[in-house]
Amino acid sequence: MDLDQRSKHLRRAIVEALEGGRRGHLGSSMSMIEILRVLYDSFLRFRPTQPDWSDRDRCILSKGHGCLALYAILADKGYFNREELKTFCTPTSRMGGHPEWGKLPGVEASTGALGHGLSIGVGMALAARIRRQTYRVAVVTGDGEINEGSVWEAAMSASKHRLSNLTVFVDYNKLQSYGPTKDVLDLEPLTDKWRSFGFAVEEVDGHDLKALEQLVAHLPLDEQRPTAVICHTVKGKGFPFAEGKAEWHHKSGLTSEEIRSMYECLI
Amino acid sequence: MRKRCLDSVHELAKADARVVYIGSDLGPGVLNAMKMEMPERFFMEGVSEQHVIGMAAGLAMEGFIPYVNTIATFITRRCYEQVALDLCLQDLPVRLIANGGGAVYAPLGPTHLAVEDLAIMRALPNMTIVAPCDAEEMRRFMAKTIDWPHPIYIRLGKGGDAVVSRDENGFEIGEAILLREPGSGVFVTTGVMTQIALQAADKLAAEGLPCGVLHVHTVKPLDRTALGHWLPKVAGVVTVEEHTRIGGLGSAVLEFCNDEMPEQAVKIARIGIPDHFADQYGSQNSLLDHWGITVDALRDTMCRQLRRN
Numbered sequence: 001m002d003l004d005q006r007s008k009h010l011r012r013a014i015v016e017a018l019e020g021g022r023r024g025h026l027g028s029s030m031s032m033i034e035i036l037r038v039l040y041d042s043f044l045r046f047r048p049t050q051p052d053w054s055d056r057d058r059c060i061l062s063k064g065h066g067c068l069a070l071y072a073i074l075a076d077k078g079y080f081n082r083e084e085l086k087t088f089c090t091p092t093s094r095m096g097g098h099p100e101w102g103k104l105p106g107v108e109a110s111t112g113a114l115g116h117g118l119s120i121g122v123g124m125a126l127a128a129r130i131r132r133q134t135y136r137v138a139v140v141t142g143d144g145e146i147n148e149g150s151v152w153e154a155a156m157s158a159s160k161h162r163l164s165n166l167t168v169f170v171d172y173n174k175l176q177s178y179g180p181t182k183d184v185l186d187l188e189p190l191t192d193k194w195r196s197f198g199f200a201v202e203e204v205d206g207h208d209l210k211a212l213e214q215l216v217a218h219l220p221l222d223e224q225r226p227t228a229v230i231c232h233t234v235k236g237k238g239f240p241f242a243e244g245k246a247e248w249h250h251k252s253g254l255t256s257e258e259i260r261s262m263y264e265c266l267i
Numbered sequence: 268m269r270k271r272c273l274d275s276v277h278e279l280a281k282a283d284a285r286v287v288y289i290g291s292d293l294g295p296g297v298l299n300a301m302k303m304e305m306p307e308r309f310f311m312e313g314v315s316e317q318h319v320i321g322m323a324a325g326l327a328m329e330g331f332i333p334y335v336n337t338i339a340t341f342i343t344r345r346c347y348e349q350v351a352l353d354l355c356l357q358d359l360p361v362r363l364i365a366n367g368g369g370a371v372y373a374p375l376g377p378t379h380l381a382v383e384d385l386a387i388m389r390a391l392p393n394m395t396i397v398a399p400c401d402a403e404e405m406r407r408f409m410a411k412t413i414d415w416p417h418p419i420y421i422r423l424g425k426g427g428d429a430v431v432s433r434d435e436n437g438f439e440i441g442e443a444i445l446l447r448e449p450g451s452g453v454f455v456t457t458g459v460m461t462q463i464a465l466q467a468a469d470k471l472a473a474e475g476l477p478c479g480v481l482h483v484h485t486v487k488p489l490d491r492t493a494l495g496h497w498l499p500k501v502a503g504v505v506t507v508e509e510h511t512r513i514g515g516l517g518s519a520v521l522e523f524c525n526d527e528m529p530e531q532a533v534k535i536a537r538i539g540i541p542d543h544f545a546d547q548y549g550s551q552n553s554l555l556d557h558w559g560i561t562v563d564a565l566r567d568t569m570c571r572q573l574r575r576n
Binding site for chain 2: 100122153154
């Protein structure tokens with residue numbers, strides 16, 4: 001599926017940050033650009049000038065290593081100046097290699113250690129219920145991330161509490177750090193797993209904007225259950241030399257030549 | 268102590284809509300009155316400590332004050348990363364109520380003994396650690412937990428302990444209480460160990476060696492003012508804790524001395540649990556005897572320190 005100009009524009013913002021920090025989780029960020037784009041363009045209610053607006057929808061990036069994609073969309077939405085992306089990973093930057101709550105507006109939780117975001121999301125969704133607020137909670141997880149047992153503890157709890165105001169988006173790019181998820185710790189049958197944990201489940205092409213928009217327009221899928229959306233994605237999407245390559249999960253010491261070839265992919 | 272602590276959670280919840288209670292899988296009927304009265308703020312989430320801490324963090328990020336409760340070993344070791352990152356890194360007002368700190372669960376063996384909890388909690392920035400000495404002090408302390416802006420680890424003793432704290436001493440988090448004026452030595456204690464230190468001080472007084480007892484209910488932040496005041500005034504200092512000698516109260520006091528008054532460090536002897544897993548069952552008291560944490564051992568150690576200095 002070809003990328004449109006907006007998807008390329010967002011990827012360019014990430015490359016600008018990578019150019020500043022010379023390192024980052026390129027593959028893990030590029031696979032979920034369209035997921036975050038559709039969430040922020042078409043689903044979430046938020047006010048960039050009032051990041052702690054109490055009725056905003058909460059979006060937790062549980063796979064914190066994909067933070068470059070989050071930083072790019074937050075800059076795009078006006079939470080801060082896009083120029084700041086160039087400070088990525090520099091000593092006094094507000095943007096580290098994993099996002100931190102309270103440092104950068106729009107970041108809803110400090111994540112990076114995997115398997116934390118869904119539990120935090122459950123707590124936030126319960127808070128909305130206790131206070132009779134109508135905000136919704138979206139949690140974006142990785143696929144390697146859901147190796148963590150804590151994710152499934154949280155899933156049981158979300159189901160027990162019938163948190164229909166909570167949706168999990170799994171960025172299922174089929175590659176974790178060491179290699180294919182099916183070899184490292186096979187997640188299949190993944191939709192059955194979420195369903196058996198009490199979620200309403202839908203699968204979608206995580207780069208298909210129309211399909212994603214149609215899906216989020218119909219959330220929650222079930223008024224009595226939390227939702228899990230399995231997003232089939234391509235790691236490193238948009239960069240042929242990185243697509244589907246585990247070695248691009250994280251890169252440090254990026255050369256100027258590599259940065260240049262990234263920009264060339266986005267013309 | 269435990270009942271007083273949990274009853275306090277209920278009382279606090281009646282007065283403040285931000286208070287919620289989250290248990291893992293505790294005994295039947297725990298806080299039943301609260302569950303009946305305010306079911307939307309009572310949670311029993313199952314044997315899922317990692318999730319429970321994250322969920323508490325999410326609630327705290329939305330302005331609630333969660334009191335999380337389970338056995339001390341499981342609220343520390345099992346979910347340490349969640350405590351470190353979800354609670355301490357984000358500096359959230361979550362309260363961890365740890366049942367059975369120390370050797371309370373002696374007959375259940377080393378899987379259930381929380382003897383390094385102070386050390387691992389103390390290593391975390393933003394964490395506050397409180398170990399009251401009796402049920403009455405627990406009550407006074409719990410009233411202070413509402414407004415404390417940081418995470419708190421609350422170490423519970425067995426319960427049924429004698430009441431040695433005094434109402435007139437009040438309670439402020441981070442302020443040690445001098446339960447007995449020092450003479451030539453002072454015991455620096457925390458939790459229910461304060462009780463045996465008072466008994467040891469009685470013995471020493473009868474022998475003509477009056478010694479004080481400084482009850483450091485808050486292990487972190489350490490009351491540097493009280494230590495700085497009393498340590499130079501005595502010839503011997505004995506720290507006492509129901510905890511490994513590594514990283515707990517005794518270590519904290521030595522670190523304080525090393526930072527601020529190194530010449531005082533030579534006065535200090537540390538009484539605590541040796542560096543090995545429990546190799547006996549029995550009871551809390553029999554294990555304490557086995558480890559040499561007894562009134563007589565405290566007395567002997569103080570005498571030795573006084574002779575040395």
